[in-house]
Amino acid sequence: MAASDFFLQRQLDALMAKAVNQDDQLWVKTDQHPVKRLEQLARHYNGHIRQRAVLRLGYMHQSSSLPALIERANDWAAPVRTAARQSIRRYITLQDAVVLVNCLPDFYRLLNGERDDHQRLVDEVIQFLSLPQNRPRLLDGVCIADKNIARIATQVLIEQQLFPPEIIFQQVSQQQDCMVRLMAAKAVLSHCAAVTTGRMQELLRDSYPPIKQLALHYVINQKAEVSLPLLHLLLLDRNELVRKRAARLLDAGGLSPTEYYLSVFNDSSRRVAERSLALLGLDEQKYPPVEELALKSLDSQQPGMYRAALRVIVWHQQQEAREILLEAISCPSPVIGRMACRQFIKLKLFLLPGELQPVLDTHPSADRQRLCLALASSLNLWDSLIFLLNNAAIFEKSLTQQAISGWKVRANRSGNQPDARQKRELLVLLDHCSDDLFRGKDYLQKLLSS
Numbered sequence: 001m002a003a004s005d006f007f008l009q010r011q012l013d014a015l016m017a018k019a020v021n022q023d024d025q026l027w028v029k030t031d032q033h034p035v036k037r038l039e040q041l042a043r044h045y046n047g048h049i050r051q052r053a054v055l056r057l058g059y060m061h062q063s064s065s066l067p068a069l070i071e072r073a074n075d076w077a078a079p080v081r082t083a084a085r086q087s088i089r090r091y092i093t094l095q096d097a098v099v100l101v102n103c104l105p106d107f108y109r110l111l112n113g114e115r116d117d118h119q120r121l122v123d124e125v126i127q128f129l130s131l132p133q134n135r136p137r138l139l140d141g142v143c144i145a146d147k148n149i150a151r152i153a154t155q156v157l158i159e160q161q162l163f164p165p166e167i168i169f170q171q172v173s174q175q176q177d178c179m180v181r182l183m184a185a186k187a188v189l190s191h192c193a194a195v196t197t198g199r200m201q202e203l204l205r206d207s208y209p210p211i212k213q214l215a216l217h218y219v220i221n222q223k224a225e226v227s228l229p230l231l232h233l234l235l236l237d238r239n240e241l242v243r244k245r246a247a248r249l250l251d252a253g254g255l256s257p258t259e260y261y262l263s264v265f266n267d268s269s270r271r272v273a274e275r276s277l278a279l280l281g282l283d284e285q286k287y288p289p290v291e292e293l294a295l296k297s298l299d300s301q302q303p304g305m306y307r308a309a310l311r312v313i314v315w316h317q318q319q320e321a322r323e324i325l326l327e328a329i330s331c332p333s334p335v336i337g338r339m340a341c342r343q344f345i346k347l348k349l350f351l352l353p354g355e356l357q358p359v360l361d362t363h364p365s366a367d368r369q370r371l372c373l374a375l376a377s378s379l380n381l382w383d384s385l386i387f388l389l390n391n392a393a394i395f396e397k398s399l400t401q402q403a404i405s406g407w408k409v410r411a412n413r414s415g416n417q418p419d420a421r422q423k424r425e426l427l428v429l430l431d432h433c434s435d436d437l438f439r440g441k442d443y444l445q446k447l448l449s450s
Contacts, residue, residue, distance in 0.1 A: 034060075035057070035062045035064065038057050038060070038065070039068045042057065042068050047075075047077040047079065050072065050075065050077070050080045051077070051079050051083045054069060054080060054084050054087055055083045057069055058087025058088070059087075061090060061091070066091055066099055066100075066106075069084050069087050069088050070106040073110055073118060074116065075115070078116075081115065085121055092124065092128050097128075097134045097137040098137050098140075100125055101137050101140075101149065102144075102146075104153060105146075105149060107122050108122065126160070135163065138153055138157060139153075139157065139162075139163060139168075142184075143171060143174070150172075151177065151179055151183070154180050155183065158183060158184075158187045165184070165190070165194045166199070168188075169187065169194070171184075178210075181208060182210055182211055185203055185206075189215070189218045195218070200218075200224065201227075201230065204226065209238075209239035209242055212237065212242045213245065216245035216246065220245065220248065220249065226249060231249060232260060235257060236278065236281070238277065240280070240284065243280070243281055243284060244284055258282065261278040261281040262278075262282065265278040265279055265282065265293070275305060276302075276304045276309075279305070280311065283315065290312060291312065291313065291316045291317075294308075294313050294316075295309070295313065298324070303335055306328075306336055307336055307339055310324070310336070310340065318347060321343075322347075322349045325343055325347075326344075326355060329344065329371065329375070330358070330362055332363065337363075337367070337371055344375060344378065345378065348378075351375060359375075360394070369394065370399070376388060376403060381407075381411060381414050381416045382416070382419075382426065384410075386422065386429065388400060388403050388407065389426070389430070389438070397437065400437060404437070404438055408440075418448065427448055427449065430445050431445075
């Protein structure tokens, strides 16, 4: 132990011996783990203790302590911040390059701190990692499973131009994080010399839509060639913008996207997902009979095709699609029911009192109950309360209470008065309603009785 380290330890022991500094919540004495003890003391409320703990951590030079030191670099006490920076600089060594790479997110979070200007410290770390002997460690960082480390490592490699874009692209090709792949794709596409046929195919086959969009944008601007099978694959992509750009390329080559979409849609041997995407593609290409095709597809027993057809019909008919949406809400598939419910609310369509109850009676599942509660706001103000109270025994109590709270907010903003039928039904329902379900029901009963 160095003399200065021993002196710091003596000071810490003297400070912690005082009763005023003994905080059982923050300091747990662990003689077997002195590093952990110092990390705890680095968060002590006494700044003198924090300062000495930070300095001692720097002398002990344990890689696991670096995040704690970076945290103290933004301490509210200036002497502690200075001590933390001093200890952090002890880690700027060749042996600790991997540790610095793993702590890059912590360093970048410092830049958001307002207690001091941390740019100089962060720049020192980046410049050190940018040295030729440390660049391989930074390149390895883009493959780390932690997406925050991988993203910042990729950002540093690209901004500092430490490796050619094609090397970075090759390194991140197996990275699971889509944002890392997107950064590498932008770097490659910004250097035309790095764009090869193989790399372009890899970009166009990526699972992340923005990467495919970016690659197609490059192909359109540079008038590059894409193989016909790959274009056909992109025409059936799940992303609308990818489909449109692929159709634009196919059309520029003298081929009709509409004909390809029709061939896929009419081919019963193709997968349902492909045929449903072909229907959406026909709509995007403004194929005149597409609405008729969509109406016929509503008879399909496949949820994917039904959803695509419903999307096309709603886009063309808007509020006239009310009856179709109401039927779709009653569909056994919960996915279609949720989609129809969202569209119903989005279009601000109205509901009649007798139209919502059959939906709940037909499918009284928990998922359908939530849909009916969401649709209750489309009913008349007082009919929606009748619906909620009438089905209070079916719905979960917490969901009913939440819906009634929303109804009260709606009622306070409305001047709509109940008619005689609504008054009669509400008075009967409120008599059987518990106070914890509808707080303030007595006031409403008096109002309805007057």
